[in-house]
Amino acid sequence: MTSAIDNDTQGHYYSADYSRHPLALTPTSPKLKALADMCLNFSRELQNPPSIESGEFDTVKFKYTIRDLATVLINDATKLTIACKPPYTASAAGPTIATLGDTAFRLAGFVESVPASCGRTYVGSIRRTAGDALRSAVALCNSFLEIPVAIEADKKGEYLISTGQLWEACKHMQEKTPADNREAVAAKWRLMTGTLEDGVAEVEEFVREQETGAGEDGGEEEEEEDGWDDVLGESSKVRLTKEELAICVRCVSLFKLTRMLCKKVLARCILTADVSKPEVIAWLDQLGESGAAVADAVDEFGASMYASENVVGQARTFVEIATELVHVAQSFAEGEHAKWFE
Template sequence: MIESYGNVVAESLEFMQNLCNKLEGAEGNENSLENFDLGKFWVSLNSVVQRISTDVTKLSLILSKPPYPTAGELSSLLQPIQMQHNQLSSLFFTLPKELGLVLRSEVTTAVTRITKATYDFIKYLGQFTSQRNCQEQLLRLTGVVWEAREDIGKLPVDNRAAVLQILEAEEDLVLDALDEIQEVVSSEKESREIGGDIELIWNNEELELVQECVSLVKTSRALCQKLKTSVQNHGKCQTGHQAMQLDDISESIKKLSPAVDDFISSMYPPCSINNIRSNAVALSNVMESLLNQAKNSHFVPQEEQQWVNFLSLATTHNCNKVQPSTTNDSYSPLIILKDLSLK
């Protein structure tokens, strides 16, 4: 019969809960970047989470078969796990804010996850018995700790890499939305060519307007591509100002796919042309804001400002085509996108 671990587990959980609370309210270190070595930070971080995983696995294996540890022995086995988590927490709080908010958020999430995974593992020890299903559950919880350790190994190396992940995810969302509406429009046109008693989505006027709308969505996708390429080629985070510019563009880009979704949703019946036009303006405003940020950033150097101007013209042109009164301009968005190798 296994000795009750209740008191030992309660003490350990209190310790782990305090660490979780500290992480949830974490705002990062205000220290300068001058004396901080990010490379050394990653080495230390991966080393400590590996030790946590090893110690949790060791305890899990000990509990997999008799003789089971006494409460005192369990307390001794939990001590190194707590010590490693305390070191992990201390290490996290050395990460300067100036490295970037996106990176800090990623690290916070990953460190919190492994801390909570260990908390759940320890919590289960309070109800552990020698029954097979309990041992299987303990192995499952050990696996969650392993997964959390692996996630830390996959963290972006700096704020530039962290922001690139957001830009790539946003581009995927916009591309999915674009593919969807293009497929629907293509199917609609094929149905019209076939003729017969086929229920159509739009009348002629609506279909013409929707096709004009697609051009604006294409431009938004092109904007995603160019922002991602610019950050990839020129993005830096050696200074707090550079990291802040990357943080800002990551926050702004998150507004793009919701604006695209609202715009495309308004194209479907019941079709309101006023709503379509209103959503076109809202989308173009988001795009123009992104373009202005890009133009004044370190990751779009002066010699590459041309694409910003091109996409600004394309945005205005395609938005105007959706409006009731358009201004005459001589710029074709298709030509612009071709010039940018984005057609």
């Protein structure tokens, strides 16, 4: 079977201009540092918005291309580690450095060829995972360099650990690369709903303590620390006024309804979206952003309860944000799905 890399034509952005490849003109001895510099520069470029706005692009084919490239990168990293570990010889290490550099070069090129029209969530996911792999490659190079290249997230470490980190980054590309913006938004939505679940549980527990007086009288200590006392100190023992507590009780019910709303949005809007339409791709991004805003609003409300600060205002803000999510969901929902949100 022919690899997707062998017959793919989408990664022309960098490969068409091979003169940009710094390893092509670098002598063998400083190649490892040149590789680290190149991977770091590419990872930083991928933090910028995509350079291509629109155009035809096969996201499903791209998923398999990235999977194959990740497999090649794992193999290249293993060979580089074996060649560069003590006792190091330039004749053995040089070819492996150049090979990994070529793979990293192609990875950056393929990712840069993804147009913005594929969707902000999809493009952002692709660029982040590729950037993580490239920074892991820098960390691997650093483990062999006497003077490491400065990177933001990773430090110089033992080469076996750095190799493992690069493997993990590549496996993430293999297993988590979405097929389109629908899959990207769905994955983000599931993470968001997990955060929402935690926030609702936290608010519900706090209200229960307020109603039973545990927050004032001490009560029984929780079997498992939730971390709030360490962060908020004595403010976590605050007592709400009757008006504030009544609002919180109503908000708990509203949060539970919102939790159900988010599940319905996933099933009725996101998973059924037709990503062949540009306007639907943009709508999915709006949904993802609105859902994230809802989860953030629950967290903000929880923080305001613990601090007994502007609970009423935070409740109003949450209602506005949740209402906006419904409006966004309604804008493209059709048939029975649209009726559910009325």
